[in-house]
Amino acid sequence: MNSTGKISVITVVKNGVCQLEETIRSVIDKKTTADIEYLVIDGDSTDGTTDIIKKYSDHISYWVSEPDNGIYDAMNKGWAAAADDSFILFLGAGDRIISLPDVIGCCSRNDVLYGPVRMGGKKVFKPRTDFHLKLYNSLHHQAVLVNKALHPLPPFNCRYRIYADFDFNQRLKRSGAKFVYSPEFIGYAHPGGVSDQNCFPEALSVISANFGFMYVLLALSGYYAMKIFPILKRLRPFQET
Numbered sequence: 001m002n003s004t005g006k007i008s009v010i011t012v013v014k015n016g017v018c019q020l021e022e023t024i025r026s027v028i029d030k031k032t033t034a035d036i037e038y039l040v041i042d043g044d045s046t047d048g049t050t051d052i053i054k055k056y057s058d059h060i061s062y063w064v065s066e067p068d069n070g071i072y073d074a075m076n077k078g079w080a081a082a083a084d085d086s087f088i089l090f091l092g093a094g095d096r097i098i099s100l101p102d103v104i105g106c107c108s109r110n111d112v113l114y115g116p117v118r119m120g121g122k123k124v125f126k127p128r129t130d131f132h133l134k135l136y137n138s139l140h141h142q143a144v145l146v147n148k149a150l151h152p153l154p155p156f157n158c159r160y161r162i163y164a165d166f167d168f169n170q171r172l173k174r175s176g177a178k179f180v181y182s183p184e185f186i187g188y189a190h191p192g193g194v195s196d197q198n199c200f201p202e203a204l205s206v207i208s209a210n211f212g213f214m215y216v217l218l219a220l221s222g223y224y225a226m227k228i229f230p231i232l233k234r235l236r237p238f239q240e241t
Helices: 020-030 049-055 071-081 164-175 200-211 213-228 230-235
Strands: 007-013 036-042 062-065 087-092 096-099 111-114 123-125 144-147 178-181 186-188 238-240
Touching: 007 020, 007 071, 020 036, 020 049, 020 087, 020 096, 036 049, 036 071, 049 062, 071 087, 071 164, 087 096, 164 200, 200 213
Parallel strands: 007 036, 007 087, 036 062, 111 178
Antiparallel strands: 087 144, 096 186, 111 144, 123 238
């Protein structure tokens, strides 16, 4: 890892005492080969989560435990606290870094690095940043590094309950950010997170806001085609390893 490629890993958590430690340890393990600052934003947990945070406080650059207005409000707090010259990666409690890319030090301020995400078992999410990103949530945050210079202010629209990260990814796409795929950049998503939830009306609202009604129709067409023609499920963004 090029020493000029600083990474800010941000974990947002609330009452995640059973999952947080594995996330923290996965970040610590990568600190030996990468320039990482680690930030933990806790939503005023009451289950012992802060005891886990304190246990590893020597490895955490910044942490806070206070009430928030939901996961994206917490993510905005983390973004604001992250180093201005860093690439930002979000991990929820239970998520892990499997491996990091070795090209980050060569990337420009306009770059977004991304890779595949293991979803548990043998399932792997295959990310897409072509036209698919205009139609569905084709990136998962566990393997997305965004240069903070692309959006210095906190980027998440908290009116979206589930898809504020999808909205941000679409806005990056619309603004002309350069998406760089790195197959060696691999994340792990803990089952049961926000990304496992489905709120199709909210997703359509995001698509409409960013790319207009025509893409809403295309997204709807794809959704109902998958329902009607099971063979199209082979095109879903997952593969077995």
